[in-house]
Amino acid sequence: MTDRQHSVFVVDDDQDIRTSLTRALGQRGYAVEAFESARAFLDAYDGDRAACLVLDYGMPEMNGLELQVVLNDRDWPLAVIFVTGHGGVPESVQAMKGGAVDFLEKPFRQSDLIDRIDAALEIAEARRAAAASRQAVRGRFSRLTDREAEIVDHVLANPAEVSSKEIAGTLGISPRTVDHHRARILEKLEVRSLVELVRLADALQGDDAAGG
Known part of the structure; x- marks a missing residue:
């Protein structure tokens, strides 16, 4: 994985979505990496870098909400934006309760996504700083x-x-x-x-x- 600021991860099983978002976000200066599944992302991410995760809800094997639970359990410095073509109100409520920045329905305007990504990156950095502080305190108690x-x-x-x-x-x-x-x-x-x-x-x- 690259090590640049403004990192955005796209996790979506739709190749066209991954390609279009990677191109569009890359042109706006974000460091973008795309994955076809939740498992592929979990295998690649090091758990350290603050980033925005643009996450598809309706993926096979492990869907977006299930991945969100894993991310929260691991206390990783990520801020999630869900995108979905078939999510409903219960799913969006669950996503927001889990700390998601937003829940966008496809098709969505790229300008809307950009606005939310910038907000998500600020949240992710705050989470990274908080996690580092907690780790430092745990180190003292150890x-x-x-x-x-x-x-x-x-x-x-x-x-x-x-x-x-x-x-x-x-x-x-x-x-x-x-x-x-x-x-x-x-x-x-x-x-x-x-x-x-x-x-x-x-x-x-x-x-x-x-x-x-």
Whole structure:
């Protein structure tokens, strides 16, 4: 796959559609790659580059809505525009609930598609940045030892019982040991207090819930 800005992927089992969209979008400066099936796209995409996905709804084997579910599960930085010749209201509602930018019925005006692609690329870049931020936070939590993670779990589950004495009593260790672990936890998570720790964990859980 190419590595240019303004990437657009076209996934459609209709060769004529793939050819016409690739030509038209390429003439407008987009880096376009076309695939005849959802599986072909999944085999080729690296999951890293922010892009707009122009996706046909009614494909055999794996249709567009089924591919959308896979993409959301993988938390990839893609913004989807559905195009369809035989989708109805239930399908469009499901697509939009899944985070699609729009659901266009064939035939559609290329100018309408271009407008939506530009909006989709902005959304995709925002998703890429958010995913990178989540990954960075997960990386901080992965630095914790088992005991440090146990203390963090206690703090998150019992936000009213976060003194060293209270944590020590629950875990069966000395308050001095808890103090040592707390200092290391704050350092590894790059926060200044347990309050910031709780906010960091809440933000990560909220992003994960929204992304899922």
